[in-house]
Amino acid sequence: MSGYWDPHIERMPARDLHTLQxxxxxxxxxxxxxxxTFYRQRFAEAGVEPGDIKTLEDVVRLPFTRKVxxxxxxxxxxxxxxxxxxxxxxxxxxxxxxxxVVGYTKGDVDMWTESLAxxxxxxxxxxxxxxxxxxxxxLFTGGLGLHYGxxxxxxxxxxxxxxxxxxxxxxxxxxxxxxxxCTPSYFLHVMEVADRMGISIRDDTSLKVGIFGAEPxxxxxxQRIEEGTGIKAYDIYGTSEISGPLFTECSxxxxxxxxxxxxxxxxxxxxxxxxxxxxETGELVVTTLNKWALPLIxxxxxxxxxxxxxPCSCGRTHPRIMRILGRTDDMLIIRGINVFPSxxxxxxxxxxxxxxxxxxxxxxxxxxxVMSVAVELTESGFSDKIGDLMSLSKRISKxxxxxxxxxxxxxxxxxxxxxxxxxxxxxxxxxxxx
Amino acid sequence: xxxxxxxSLFVENKPGRMAKVxxxxxxxxxxxxxxxxxxxxxxxxIRMVVxxxxxxxxxxxxxxxxxxxxxxxxxxMEDSPGGLYKIVDTLGQxxxxxxxxxxxxxxxAQKAMLIIRVDEIEAAxxxxxxxxxxxxxxxxxxxx
Numbered sequence: 072m073s074g075y076w077d078p079h080i081e082r083m084p085a086r087d088l089h090t091l092q093x094x095x096x097x098x099x100x101x102x103x104x105x106x107x108t109f110y111r112q113r114f115a116e117a118g119v120e121p122g123d124i125k126t127l128e129d130v131v132r133l134p135f136t137r138k139v140x141x142x143x144x145x146x147x148x149x150x151x152x153x154x155x156x157x158x159x160x161x162x163x164x165x166x167x168x169x170x171x172v173v174g175y176t177k178g179d180v181d182m183w184t185e186s187l188a189x190x191x192x193x194x195x196x197x198x199x200x201x202x203x204x205x206x207x208x209x210l211f212t213g214g215l216g217l218h219y220g221x222x223x224x225x226x227x228x229x230x231x232x233x234x235x236x237x238x239x240x241x242x243x244x245x246x247x248x249x250x251x252x253c254t255p256s257y258f259l260h261v262m263e264v265a266d267r268m269g270i271s272i273r274d275d276t277s278l279k280v281g282i283f284g285a286e287p288x289x290x291x292x293x294q295r296i297e298e299g300t301g302i303k304a305y306d307i308y309g310t311s312e313i314s315g316p317l318f319t320e321c322s323x324x325x326x327x328x329x330x331x332x333x334x335x336x337x338x339x340x341x342x343x344x345x346x347x348x349x350x351e352t353g354e355l356v357v358t359t360l361n362k363w364a365l366p367l368i369x370x371x372x373x374x375x376x377x378x379x380x381x382p383c384s385c386g387r388t389h390p391r392i393m394r395i396l397g398r399t400d401d402m403l404i405i406r407g408i409n410v411f412p413s414x415x416x417x418x419x420x421x422x423x424x425x426x427x428x429x430x431x432x433x434x435x436x437x438x439x440x441v442m443s444v445a446v447e448l449t450e451s452g453f454s455d456k457i458g459d460l461m462s463l464s465k466r467i468s469k470x471x472x473x474x475x476x477x478x479x480x481x482x483x484x485x486x487x488x489x490x491x492x493x494x495x496x497x498x499x500x501x502x503x504x505x
Numbered sequence: 506x507x508x509x510x511x512x513s514l515f516v517e518n519k520p521g522r523m524a525k526v527x528x529x530x531x532x533x534x535x536x537x538x539x540x541x542x543x544x545x546x547x548x549x550x551i552r553m554v555v556x557x558x559x560x561x562x563x564x565x566x567x568x569x570x571x572x573x574x575x576x577x578x579x580x581x582m583e584d585s586p587g588g589l590y591k592i593v594d595t596l597g598q599x600x601x602x603x604x605x606x607x608x609x610x611x612x613x614a615q616k617a618m619l620i621i622r623v624d625e626i627e628a629a630x631x632x633x634x635x636x637x638x639x640x641x642x643x644x645x646x647x648x649x
Contacts, residue, residue: 448515453571455513455550456604457543483548485517487569 076192076224077185080332081387085380088331088388093127095360096335100124100133103366106151109144110368130335130358135344135369141171141312150174152364162210163311173212173311174364180219182361183314186330187220193321193328193385194280194305196250198225201277203243205253205261206285207494208232212315213285217252226250233257233493236264243276250280252307255288255296256496259427262299263491273301282307284316286495287397287413291420295427306394310372312365313357318392323384326391333361336390337369338378341399349378354399355392373399375411403433403499405440405477412498415444418474424452424463428489431479432500440503443480444471447489508576509643510558511620514551515571518544526551529568535561538646539609539620552607554579554620556647576626579646581639582617584610592619592638599632601625611649618646 075081083091101121103110114120117134124132141149150157152174159175175183196202202221206213214232221228229246231239233253239261242248251258258281265272272278281296284307296304308327309317313334318327329336337346338353347353355374359366375396382388397411404410412431419425426447434441446467454460464481471479490497516522523542530537540553555561558574565572582588589608596603606621618641623629630640 448571450571450573453513453515453573455511455552455573455575457545457550460515460548460550461545483515485515485569486571488517 074192074197075387076189080330081189081389083332083388085382085388089127091332092335092360095332096127096130096358097121097124099358099360099366100368102363103151103368107149109140109149113368127335130337130369131346133358133369135356135371136367137371138171138312138373142169145169146172147174150365152176157364159215161212161215161311161315164211171312173314175314176364179314179362179364182333183216183317184219184223186314186317186333187216187319188223189330190307190317190319190328191220191224191226191282193387194250194282194303194319195322196221196224196226196280200226200249200280201229201247202226203229203231203239203248203251205231205233205239205251205257206316211494212309212311213252216309216315216317217282221250221252236261237268240265240268240270240276243278244270247277249277250282251278252282254285254492254495255281255283255292255304256286256428256492257494258283258296258304259292260491260493262296263427272299278302281305282319284308287395287401287411287416289413289417289420290394291417292427295420308392308395310374312367312370312372313359314362321383321385321387325383326379326393328383328387328389328391331389334358335360336378336392338376338392339371341375349380352377352396355395375399401499403431403442403501405433405442405475408475408477410442410475410477414474415471415479416498418470419444419446419467422467422470424449425467426486428491430489430498430500432502434502441480442477443482445482445484445489447486448483449486508626509554509579509620509641509646510562511575511577511622512553512555512558512562512565513573513575514565515548516551517548518546523551525568526565526570529564529570530555530561533560533564535564538611538649539607539618541605541607543605552605554609554646556649558643575622577620577622578626578629578633579641580619580621580633581641582608582619584615584617588617589619591636592621592633595632595636595638596621596623596629599628601629601632 104121113134119132156176157174158177161173163171204217208214281304293304305320307316307319335358337356341354357370377393380390397413426449430445432443467481536556538554543550604622608619610617
């Protein structure tokens with residue numbers, strides 16, 4: 072049963088999608104110009120007026136927007152509608168600066184919900200399913216987003232939110248959860264706790280689908296989760312600025328479907344801002360096409376990915392983006408070399424002696440950056456011969472060097488000593504910044 | 506005859522780790538006969554012979570330690586000059602490699618005990634036996 076939630080839209084021929092996007096881009100540009108002094112000013116600075124946008128390709132004439140714009144206009148300076156239109160606010164955590172506020176009209180919430188209804192249907196979820204939502208509910212968009220999406224497809228929602236892992240597992244068994252949505256690092260923790268409780272996710276629960284996101288993760292982690300539990304692990308993508316979690320892979324696991332009737336995506340060279348070809352890595356730029364309280368024009372999220380515009384084998388025609396390599400903000404510069412935590416993860420998760428949890432620490436010793444990676448030794452990786460452990464640590468270091476081109480000091484630590492996260496995992500401790 | 510089981514633990518080189526290990530065993534009423542620590546910078550391996558290995562292993566595992574059990578030999582050693590030489594020379598002449606070894610003396614036993622881990626445990630048992638060197642079994646260590 073690989074049905075579509077909205078077959079007409081999801082399988083729309085590329086040419087028709089192009090026309091639809093063009094119409095919606097033109098009306099969005101006109102709308103923001105008429106409703107927002109912020110955009111009027113930006114357009115004036117860029118020397119562009121709504122009438123200049125005649126085709127989809129003209130999008131490049133529009134100025135970029137960034138997170139800093141949302142911060143500078145905190146709280147609601149970029150909103151295009153007054154308060155009486157707003158039915159919901161979400162607020163980003165602001166861990167890397169001032170928080171950002173996102174507002175939604177009833178229609179905006181509906182568009183967000185519709186996006187996830189299509190996505191969850193593409194994972195073969197429906198009325199018979201019980202979706203355990205283990206994302207945080209509240210100011211964070213994850214919990215409520217998935218909640219609304221799951222309800223719309225007629226699934227039963229089990230709104231566990233984060234934390235209280237043993238109870239999550241008991242409820243998973245008692246109410247027969249068939250899907251769980253949470254961060255991949257939290258699910259790894261769930262696996263660990265289930266194991267400790269003597270519960271096999273594969274044999275003792277009905278779980279078959281995991282919807283994992285809100286932090287970058289690797290294909291190697293996907294393999295560990297799938298092999299360890301027998302579920303299918305799917306990538307979900309979105310950020311609060313463009314609504315929250317919005318898009319997932321389909322059951323073919325071949326890239327994340329981005330609904331083109333709702334969003335126009337471009338991939339640009341982070342340095343020049345020029346569009347790059349399909350297949351080339353660049354920064355994701357999003358223009359909202361059907362969002363009214365806080366529409367965004369050419370918003371640079373900062374995530375690095377690759378676009379594929381070919382129709383998917385599942386029959387959906389909308390463009391796909393590949394697994395997010397990381398956010399430009401997450402990138403570490405170690406002795407002048409760019410390192411993404413997701414690269415470290417992909418190396419570590421290939422090594423069976425290494426446990427599921429890890430942490431990078433960067434320090435400065437004199438003029439040099441020193442990166443160390445703490446990994447938990449698994450039971451099977453433990454040998455009581457010191458020489459074996461030393462050579463394991465050397466081997467990990469060598470494999471990291473091979474991929475990152477940076478020397479990393481590997482620290483073998485006892486299982487359970489790296490802090491477990493309920494939400495987004497803290498994978499990097501950078502002691503260079505105070 | 507049961508093989509002597511040694512318990513090995515992976516521990517980080519941090520204050521309080523040894524204390525946690527010994528407290529766990531003490532709470533379980535498990536008595537340590539012999540113990541050695543091999544350290545390598547940030548981490549180390551604790552190896553020990555206890556009176557109730559299965560119980561000790563189970564308790565440590567339950568408390569979240571990375572622990573394994575290894576078959577070792579407890580070789581009786583003359584508590585006089587040349588005691589160790591006789592054993593390792595026999596093994597060396599027969600091309601049997603000793604991965605590691607540690608010794609202990611008890612009040613009850615007349616002799617010292619040398620705990621060894623070798624790559625070929627059966628061969629070691631045989632060649633030592635041929636030289637009239639006694640090897641204690643698990644029950645004997647338990648009763649010490």
